[in-house]
Amino acid sequence: MKLFASLTSPYARKIRILLAEKALPFELVVDSPWEVNTRVPEVNPLGKVPALVTEGGEVFFDSPVVAGYLEALNVAPHMLPGDPLERVRVRQVEALADGVTDAAVAALLESRRPDGERSDREIGRQKEKIDRGLAELERRATGRTWMHGDSLTLGDIAVGVALAYLDLRFPDHGWRTRYPSLAQLAERLFARESFASTVPPMG
Ligand SMILES: N[C@@H](CCC(=O)N[C@@H](CS)C(=O)NCC(=O)O)C(=O)O
Incomplete structure (x- = not known):
């Protein structure tokens, strides 16, 4: 592959x-x-x-x-549940986390537009999506180790990637203080070899 x-x-x-x-x-x-x-x-x-x-x-x-x-490909460990409805629920978490990432990418691209073409209103609109998305993920993460069930899933991976992307592009966002359950989840995720070995370069 x-x-x-x-x-x-x-x-x-x-x-x-x-x-x-x-x-x-x-x-x-x-x-x-x-x-x-x-x-x-x-x-x-x-x-x-x-x-x-x-x-x-x-x-x-x-x-x-x-x-x-x-x-x-059916290679363990499985990152989606076998039950079709539970699978959809994990994919919903993935979609929510990817949506936070989408909004962060859109806010970054808008912020890089030249003076006179950049819209602060649009940046603000995307940042609102980030915060509404994170608030919902925080609600879902509260009181549990993983976003779904009792093991790592694709949902956790998507959430970890979204949070790490905020660290890369908007280091002053402050999500760790505002969303403590996500901060705990991120600490567990970022310590994994799979996350540590894929840390993006600055740029
Ligand atoms: N929904 C897509 C998004 C992929 C995407 O937007 N990737 C960016 C890089 S972060 C890209 O290739 N952008 C190039 C472009 O938009 O022309 C996915 O989940 O794969």
């Missing part, structure tokens, strides 16, 4: 963590879709990472789909 990824992409990091937790061998193709000579559009028409190319040459993209493919 080949994974097209940039080292700072939180969505690609979610997949790299999943691959590490399952100890699945893969080739990491580091490619930033923002560079002019990127080859990502050759595998993903949308020009986004992550994109996974299987041994047979089939391509999967959009991180929830890639995660679904990796789970379908």
